[in-house]
Amino acid sequence: MYKNSQGRPGVVLTAAAVAQFVFALDMSVVNVALPAVRTALGFAPLDLSWIVHVYALTFGGLLLLGGRACDLYGHRRLFVGGLAVFGLCSLAGGLAQAPWQLIAARAGQGVGAAAAAPAALGMLTTTFPEGPRRVRALGVWSAVNAAGGALGVLAGGVLTQYGGWRWVMLVNLPVVAAALALAAAGVPAGARPGRREGLDVLGAVLATGGVGLLVFGVVRADARGWGSPATVATLAAAAALMTAFVFAERSSPAPLLRLGLLRSRWVAGANALVFLAAAGQFTAFYFVSLYLQQVLGMGAAATGAAFLPFSVSLVAGTVVATRVTTKRTPRAALVPGALLAAVGLAWLSFIRPGGGFLTDVLGPCLITGVGVGLVLAPVAAAATTGVASREAGMASGLFNSSRQLGGCVGLASLATVAALRTGPASDPAALDEGYALGLAVTAGLFVLAAVVAIAVLPRRRAALPDPHPADPARNRLEGTPS
Numbered sequence: 001m002y003k004n005s006q007g008r009p010g011v012v013l014t015a016a017a018v019a020q021f022v023f024a025l026d027m028s029v030v031n032v033a034l035p036a037v038r039t040a041l042g043f044a045p046l047d048l049s050w051i052v053h054v055y056a057l058t059f060g061g062l063l064l065l066g067g068r069a070c071d072l073y074g075h076r077r078l079f080v081g082g083l084a085v086f087g088l089c090s091l092a093g094g095l096a097q098a099p100w101q102l103i104a105a106r107a108g109q110g111v112g113a114a115a116a117a118p119a120a121l122g123m124l125t126t127t128f129p130e131g132p133r134r135v136r137a138l139g140v141w142s143a144v145n146a147a148g149g150a151l152g153v154l155a156g157g158v159l160t161q162y163g164g165w166r167w168v169m170l171v172n173l174p175v176v177a178a179a180l181a182l183a184a185a186g187v188p189a190g191a192r193p194g195r196r197e198g199l200d201v202l203g204a205v206l207a208t209g210g211v212g213l214l215v216f217g218v219v220r221a222d223a224r225g226w227g228s229p230a231t232v233a234t235l236a237a238a239a240a241l242m243t244a245f246v247f248a249e250r251s252s253p254a255p256l257l258r259l260g261l262l263r264s265r266w267v268a269g270a271n272a273l274v275f276l277a278a279a280g281q282f283t284a285f286y287f288v289s290l291y292l293q294q295v296l297g298m299g300a301a302a303t304g305a306a307f308l309p310f311s312v313s314l315v316a317g318t319v320v321a322t323r324v325t326t327k328r329t330p331r332a333a334l335v336p337g338a339l340l341a342a343v344g345l346a347w348l349s350f351i352r353p354g355g356g357f358l359t360d361v362l363g364p365c366l367i368t369g370v371g372v373g374l375v376l377a378p379v380a381a382a383a384t385t386g387v388a389s390r391e392a393g394m395a396s397g398l399f400n401s402s403r404q405l406g407g408c409v410g411l412a413s414l415a416t417v418a419a420l421r422t423g424p425a426s427d428p429a430a431l432d433e434g435y436a437l438g439l440a441v442t443a444g445l446f447v448l449a450a451v452v453a454i455a456v457l458p459r460r461r462a463a464l465p466d467p468h469p470a471d472p473a474r475n476r477l478e479g480t481p482s
Helices: 009-030 031-041 051-075 075-094 100-127 132-162 172-186 202-225 228-252 257-262 265-295 301-304 306-326 331-348 357-383 389-422 428-455 472-479
Strands: none
Touching: 009 051, 009 075, 009 100, 009 132, 009 172, 031 051, 031 075, 031 100, 031 301, 051 100, 051 202, 051 389, 051 428, 075 100, 075 172, 075 389, 100 132, 100 265, 100 389, 132 301, 132 306, 132 357, 172 228, 172 301, 202 228, 202 257, 202 389, 228 257, 257 265, 257 389, 257 472, 265 331, 265 357, 265 428, 306 357, 331 357, 331 428, 357 389, 389 428
16 A cells, blocks of 8 residues: 555546546436336336435535545545445445335435545545646546546446346446555555544534535426425525525634635636536536437437447547646636537537437537537636645535536526426427527526636636645645645
8 A cells, every 4th residue: 555645646546537437427327227217116206206316415415525524534535435335325226126225325325426526536636736737637537527427328228228227226336346446556545633623513514404405406396396385495495504504614613615715716716617517518418318319219228329429529628628728727728618518509409300310419519529528627627726735625525516516406497498498298399499498508508607717717827825834744644745
């Protein structure tokens, strides 16, 4: 085991990328398998969606807590522990014999991911110094993260069609095992510090409750309606808890989220931008998948394969973004990337019932993929620019929360917009109108992301003031570079 503070950078990067791949994969891999799961386990129609929602609920609700815990207890400890929980719950889900067992397993996966995902990003920001090396590392991490989400659709279709629905859960096991082996091989353990700040329990309760209620209210709005008393009450309670969280963090000696972090235009701008970009990207995936299956009549496996060109173009965009950002600032790639993604999605909004994949989907998907790739790596670099190593987990948890919430809120909101346009009709022409409107709105979200990049992000890098001056001895104890 390597005892130095940085371990083996190449192994750290690979471990973080592999873990992020499986977390992103699990956001989409189960979607195609839902009809088969319903038949096999006897799910009620209204309960089936909780297979997807409960993962988003626990994952999104616990990210801030997971990020801060990384700073207090060590990135490697949270990374390994979170992965172990995620793997065990994947096994439990694959062996589930009743609906409640599968839902509980999916909730456990979200808990594990909420611990390990910010730890993975935190490991990268503490292992790779700010500058070209970090940008390249985050470029790899971002490309793998995006590829996991895109390939999840393909994997879900192929595994369900040829292996059975249980494999969409069991496929996680070898990936988790590989990430754990890499962590053992080259991620530094970090000794426990002799003196450690206590965990902000009040902040943890308020943040987890507030974010959890927000996610719960949003994901249930599609069934109950945005104006229903249940939805309004849930969202109002979420707003109240998040307001209380802000006041609690102002007076906490060791806050879960140091509010001064948001005074940085880099951190605040990157989190606003990733919220908008995730809302657009996740929703576009959803609408295009439905268009291919319900309007063009493609099967599950063919629909998954249709996302491969998008994945390839996304990786290409990430490579370009990494080269641009190493020479300039993240802003230089974020603005053209967001605008290019907006152009591709606007083109996609012209889908039609009598269209085809080659004529209506392939071209705009390639453009959108390059644009999204230009955004993903730089926005992660921007979110950690100037952040002190001892707050890497805090910044990572905030960034992951913003992305997760953006995807959840965007998807629920725009699904409602599309449903309102479609109305009670279910024929391909009506569905196409709803999906086209939803895609047009996602293009607008990327335009807003470009505006944020132009108006908020600085033109030059500047370090954030560290409220806790660097202590080389303490840094060595915590396993972070001094």
